[in-house]
Amino acid sequence: xxxxxxxxxxxxxxxxxxxxxxxxxxxxxxxxxxxxxxxxxxxxxxxxxxxxxxxxxxxxxxxxxxxxxxxxxxxxxxxxxxxxxxxxxxxxxxxxxxxxxxxxxxxxxxxxxxxxxxxxxxxxxxxxxxxxxxxxxxxxxxxxxxxxxxxxxxxxxxxxxxxxxxxxxxxxxxxxxxxxxxxxxxxxxxxxxxxxxxxxxxxxxxxxxxxxxxxxxxxxxxxxxxxxxxxxxxxxxxxxxxxxxxxxxxxxxxxxxx
Amino acid sequence: xxxxxxxxxxxxxxxxxxxxxxxxxxxxxxxxxxxxxxxxxxxxxxxxxxxxxxxxxxxxxxxxxxxxxxxxxxxxxxxxxxxxxxxxxxxxxxxxxxxxxxxxxxxxxxxxxxxxxxxxxxxxxxxxxxxxxxxxxxxxxxxxxxxxxxxxxxxxxxxxxxxxxxxxxxxxxxxxxxxxxxxxxxxxxxxxxxxxx
Amino acid sequence: xxxxxxxxxxxxxxxxxxxxxxxxxxxxxxxxxxxxxxxxxxxxxxxxxxxxxxxxxxxxxxxxxxxxxxxxxxxxxxxxxxxxxxxxxxxxxxxxxxxxxxxxxxxxxxxxxxxxxxxxxxxxxxxxxxxxxxxxxxxxxxxxxxxxxxxxxxxxxxxxxxxxxxxxxxxxxxxxxxxxxxxxxxxxxxxxxxxxx
Numbered sequence: 001x002x003x004x005x006x007x008x009x010x011x012x013x014x015x016x017x018x019x020x021x022x023x024x025x026x027x028x029x030x031x032x033x034x035x036x037x038x039x040x041x042x043x044x045x046x047x048x049x050x051x052x053x054x055x056x057x058x059x060x061x062x063x064x065x066x067x068x069x070x071x072x073x074x075x076x077x078x079x080x081x082x083x084x085x086x087x088x089x090x091x092x093x094x095x096x097x098x099x100x101x102x103x104x105x106x107x108x109x110x111x112x113x114x115x116x117x118x119x120x121x122x123x124x125x126x127x128x129x130x131x132x133x134x135x136x137x138x139x140x141x142x143x144x145x146x147x148x149x150x151x152x153x154x155x156x157x158x159x160x161x162x163x164x165x166x167x168x169x170x171x172x173x174x175x176x177x178x179x180x181x182x183x184x185x186x187x188x189x190x191x192x193x194x195x196x197x198x199x200x201x202x203x204x205x206x207x208x209x210x211x212x213x214x215x216x217x218x219x220x221x222x223x224x225x226x227x228x229x230x231x232x233x234x235x236x237x238x239x240x241x242x243x244x245x246x247x248x249x250x251x252x253x254x255x256x257x258x
Numbered sequence: 259x260x261x262x263x264x265x266x267x268x269x270x271x272x273x274x275x276x277x278x279x280x281x282x283x284x285x286x287x288x289x290x291x292x293x294x295x296x297x298x299x300x301x302x303x304x305x306x307x308x309x310x311x312x313x314x315x316x317x318x319x320x321x322x323x324x325x326x327x328x329x330x331x332x333x334x335x336x337x338x339x340x341x342x343x344x345x346x347x348x349x350x351x352x353x354x355x356x357x358x359x360x361x362x363x364x365x366x367x368x369x370x371x372x373x374x375x376x377x378x379x380x381x382x383x384x385x386x387x388x389x390x391x392x393x394x395x396x397x398x399x400x401x402x403x404x405x406x407x408x409x410x411x412x413x414x415x416x417x418x419x420x421x422x423x424x425x426x427x428x429x430x431x432x433x434x435x436x437x438x439x440x441x442x443x444x445x446x447x448x449x450x451x452x453x454x455x
Numbered sequence: 456x457x458x459x460x461x462x463x464x465x466x467x468x469x470x471x472x473x474x475x476x477x478x479x480x481x482x483x484x485x486x487x488x489x490x491x492x493x494x495x496x497x498x499x500x501x502x503x504x505x506x507x508x509x510x511x512x513x514x515x516x517x518x519x520x521x522x523x524x525x526x527x528x529x530x531x532x533x534x535x536x537x538x539x540x541x542x543x544x545x546x547x548x549x550x551x552x553x554x555x556x557x558x559x560x561x562x563x564x565x566x567x568x569x570x571x572x573x574x575x576x577x578x579x580x581x582x583x584x585x586x587x588x589x590x591x592x593x594x595x596x597x598x599x600x601x602x603x604x605x606x607x608x609x610x611x612x613x614x615x616x617x618x619x620x621x622x623x624x625x626x627x628x629x630x631x632x633x634x635x636x637x638x639x640x641x642x643x644x645x646x647x648x649x650x651x652x
Contacts, residue, residue, distance in 0.1 A: 024543065027567025106628075110565050113619075113628045118549035120618035122540070125524040125610045131510075132522045132530050136278040138325075138473040140333055140486055147340045148384040150348060152412045156421050158345070159352035160431030163423065166370045268508030269529050272522040275509045276530055289529045310460055311468030325469040332466050332486045333473050 026074035029053070031108050031115075041109045046101035047085055050078040177213040179206075184217070184224035188247070192234045198246035201225060263302075266294030271303055280320030343384075347377050351386060354402050355420060359390040361399035378402065386411065460499075463491030468500055477517035477607055515606035515613060538581065543574050548583060552605065552617055553629055556587045556598035575599065583608065 023029040033052045034044050057075045081104075084097035125131050188204050204225075205217045225247055228234045237246045263271070269290040274281060283296050290296075300321060304314045312323050325333060343351070350373055353365050365373050381387035390403035404417065414420065426432050460468070466487040471478060480493050487493075497518060501511045509520050522530055540548070547570060550562050562570050578584035587600035601614070611617060623629050 024566070025568040107565075107567070109626075110628050111567065113623050113626075114546055114549045114553065114565060117553055117617070117619060117623070118545040121549055121552065121609055122545055124618070125527075127521060127608050127610070129531070130524050130527040131610065132272075132276045132527075133519060134472070135276050137475045138333065139475045140470055140473055140478075140482075148343050148380075148386075149340050150343045150351070150411075152414070154343070154348055155352050155355065155412060156426060156429075157431055158348040159356055160426045160429075162349055162353065162369055163426065164432045166368065263507055265525075268523060269526055271508030272526045272530055273508075275520070276522060291529075309465075311465030311470075312472045323472070325473055326465060329466055329469040332470060 026053075026071050027107065027111060029056070029071065030074070030104075031111055034108055035112075041105065041112055044105060044108070046104055047082060050082045053078055054082075177210070177216065179213065179217040179220045181220050181223055181227075184220035185227055188221055188224045189228055189233065192228065192247055192249045196248075198237060198248050201245040201247060204247070264294070266290060267299045267302060270294075270296065270299045274303075274314065274321055274323055277322065280317060280322035282320050286321070343380070344377070346371075346374065347380050350377050351381050351404075351408075354381070354387055355404050355408070355417060358403040358417070359393075359401035361393055361401050363399060365402075461491070463487065464496045464499060467491075467493065467496045471500075471511065471518055471520055474519065477514060477519035477603075479517050483518070512610070513612055514610065515603040517603060517607065519607070538577075540577070541574070543568075543571065544577050547574050548578055548601075548605075551578070551584055551599050552601050552614065553620060553623065554631075555600040555614075556590075558590055558596040558598050560596060562599075 023032065030049065030053060033056065034041060034049050036052070037044055037048065054075055057071060081097055081100055085101065087097075127133060187206070191204050192199075201221060202218070204221055205214065209217055222245070225234065225236060225245075229236050232250055234247050235250050237248075238244070270286055273286055273289040277285075283300070286296060286300075300314070300316070304316070307314045307323070311326055311329055313326055314321060314323055349369055350365055353368050354360055357364065357368065360368075362373055362378070378387065382389075386405055386408040387402050388405050390401050392398040393401050408414075409416065421429070423432070467483055470483055470486045474482075480497070483497075484493060497511070497513070501513070504511045504520070508523055508526060510523055511518060511520055543566075546566055547562055550565050551557055554561065554565075559570050559575070575584065579586075583602055583605035584599050585602050587598050589595040590598050605611075606613065614620070620629070
């Protein structure tokens, strides 16, 4: 499993005929080279690895392979690291080359660990490849069922509204009990001659009328009185607003004048 | 009581479990091969699952797992959601109740408004209205009537219990009071998006 | 040996059987109600199915039935081969799973190359990786984490089941990546066509 992701095997630096497409960058190449040391990455010699890398780049250059800039940057950095590691201790810069080497080693370990983890992950029993769920499950359904609310009152009220809205409206005008104006003129005209003195309008109405007809008779009789007065056949008198209205026949001389 | 299942039986079980459709014994053999007594394995599996929540059944020579019939209710759990009928639905229901059986055209004639198809669907979904055949007139329109559920929901023992028009009038339910308020234009009004508007 | 399953257990079994996706205990309760000891029922079911052709498993707090791994060969079909992940995608997925939540820069620091946008897209499309907020550092980078579907797919009960995770942690290989220390080359290498090269 460890070898699942190792890039094309590197037999030895001298016989390299491989293009750089095989690696995902300098770190990847470094890790591949490191793996050829066949030791635990924690015990790897960064110095030896640097040698390997620089040899590889040199070899690749001789083979006139196109070199990506990043590989050359890494080569330069490693060459610097190598020389620093060989320098006497007191002349070392900060961070120390040992520190830098340790970090590079750690990075290689981390990348290797993740590569290994990816391989182990992919090799697990994966759903749809190694283990299977049902291919056509019926499914659990949460059905929201509408619980319709409606009362009998809603029902009949609705029906009433439809009927009220759509039935043709027939307007029947009731035959109402009235005394016509002609009738009133006739009656008031004939009765006023019989009266000797001022007589209240109400006295001219027919007796025993029911309420609606009495109202009509009063109104018609009043209008009839006005008409007769206009014709000069009677006189009207009232002491104040809403006071009783009195009628009497007009004097004969006045009738002659008119 | 349950013997440790052998690999042949396990394979049959798994094949039936993942199958998209019921499998014939020949289908099963395509997966599990000939390395066992298939009828015996099917019988043993059917026995094993007999009292469980999932049963192995044979229908017309094909085998499949299905949930136990008595558990159907948990697989389609219904959640009641109280909702009020729209006015259109209420009116349509009332017309069907008073005039049944009626066609959609007749309902529209009485309402004076077109009836969206969805309105009748809602009433049928509620279980209050059912199609009641076709009227034998040109076009053979579908006619609708109310259901027994309708009667029980509204507490009626029969449709004759519905108050008559005279009762409605006496109750003041025929007063055209809200006619002006409704602003109903009448014939050209479609209550909602209806495909046969 | 196998006691007669009670109706609660049978209901849990049936619900898991028909479910289209793995179910949390809460999902199950929604269907089977509170009428029983659900953890006990799940445990009993898992035990019952342990040696069979179909197993009940828990993945990231969700339960589902699946076929036994050793039967893969008889059940696998041509079209079942899951999507082939690129090496970049596999490594990126592993880095996210073991380090989550991680930013893109942190993934790049570990891999020594830039992460093509397509790589994360593929993982998110597969439903295995999700954005998990932003890291409250300058630039507020988006951070990524794995999903419950990731656990289901790879047969992990939880992230603690990730292969070798304890050893890696003990070795300090999962410590937060100190980006400042990662001054080494490689950062400008783009693994493939990436618009933010």
